[in-house]
Amino acid sequence: DQQVKQNSPSLSVQEGRISILNCDYTNSMFDYFLWYKKYPAEGPTFLISISSIKDKNEDGRFTVFLNKSAKHLSLHIVPSQPGDSAVYFCAAPTSRGGSEKLVFGKGTKLTVNP
Amino acid sequence: KAGVTQTPRYLIKTRGQQVTLSCSPISGHRSVSWYQQTPGQGLQFLFEYFSETQRNKGNFPGRFSGRQFSNSRSEMNVSTLELGDSALYLCASSLGQVQNSPLHFGNGTRLTVT
Numbered sequence: 001d002q003q004v005k006q007n008s009p010s011l012s013v014q015e016g017r018i019s020i021l022n023c024d025y026t027n028s029m030f031d032y033f034l035w036y037k038k039y040p041a042e043g044p045t046f047l048i049s050i051s052s053i054k055d056k057n058e059d060g061r062f063t064v065f066l067n068k069s070a071k072h073l074s075l076h077i078v079p080s081q082p083g084d085s086a087v088y089f090c091a092a093p094t095s096r097g098g099s100e101k102l103v104f105g106k107g108t109k110l111t112v113n114p
Numbered sequence: 115k116a117g118v119t120q121t122p123r124y125l126i127k128t129r130g131q132q133v134t135l136s137c138s139p140i141s142g143h144r145s146v147s148w149y150q151q152t153p154g155q156g157l158q159f160l161f162e163y164f165s166e167t168q169r170n171k172g173n174f175p176g177r178f179s180g181r182q183f184s185n186s187r188s189e190m191n192v193s194t195l196e197l198g199d200s201a202l203y204l205c206a207s208s209l210g211q212v213q214n215s216p217l218h219f220g221n222g223t224r225l226t227v228t
Contacts, residue, residue, distance in 0.1 A: 032213050043118070043204055043219030044157075051213070089157065093212040099162050099169035100212050101147065106156035 003027045004092055006105035014113055019077040021108045023090030026071065030092040034102070035064060035075050038087045047088075048075070080112045116141065118220035120205050126226045132193040135223045139186050139207030146188040147217065148180060151202040160203075163188055195227045 005024045013019045023033075031052040036044035050057040050064045050073065057064050063076045077084055090105040119138040127133050139146050148160040159172040163182035180190040186207075192199055202222045209215035 034212070034216060036219075041221065043206075043221045045219070046216040049213075049216065091157075096170055099164065101159040101162060101170055101172070102149075102157075102212070102217060103159075104149075104157040 002106075003030075003103050004090055004105040006088075006090055006108050008108050009106070010109045010111070012111045012113060013080050015082055016079045019075075019080045019084065019110055019112065021075040021077075021088050021090075021110065023073045023075075023105055024071055025073075025092060027092070027094075027103075028071065030094075032093055033064070033066065033073055034091045034093075035062075036089045036091060036104075037084075038089065038107070044089060077110075080110075082112045082114050085110055085112050118205055118207050118218055120203075120220035120223050122223060123221065124224045124226075126228065127195050128228055129195055129197060131195050132191060133195060133225060134189055134191045135203055135205075135225075137188045137190075137205030137207075137220060139188070139205075140218055143207035143209055143218070144186050145208045145210065146182055146186060147206045147208075148188070148190050149204045149206065149219075150174075151204060151222070152200075157204070160190065192225075197227050200225060200227045 034049040035047040037047045038044040066073045087107045087109045089107045091102040093100045121136045145164045147162040149157050151157045162170040166182045177193045182188045204222045206217040206219045
């Protein structure tokens, strides 16, 4: 049962254009979401997050939008740069007895072409 | 501040053997989590430790175990290795709740079982 889904395994965009990465979730109890970026041979690094009390959070070139009614969030990168080429994971925390774990989507590989 | 350190970076083992992976969290982080990344299943939660106690465990067989030491360093052990255990094993540390302190990941240990 995949609670967080990233239906596009890959995305290719031209440098300078917008990249839009999508993520859907099924668990309506999720109230916080994170995006991680992962380069080959490195661990995931935290990129940006959003709380369910907001519908948008922006950090420089990165903006995350949340549509709670559709259980959908998206990450926008504007303008895209070749260094943004990486795998992007959407994730949501779940709690049990004070312990949290992240539930991840399977990732979208973004390629930004010069 | 040093990041999360995982050793070794690469391991090759034979079916039936056992393996121990090590993780040193960021200084001051008392929560350590382990995740398995495979191409088919993505990133999946193994377990979480806090103050030497396992607080949460994912859906993995008992062959997967771990522990945390008083200095917050953690180890995970996989016994009776199977081919399907080949994966990237990621350790992450945090100060507390994800909303206040996102998980910081190490670069992982790439385990190959032959």
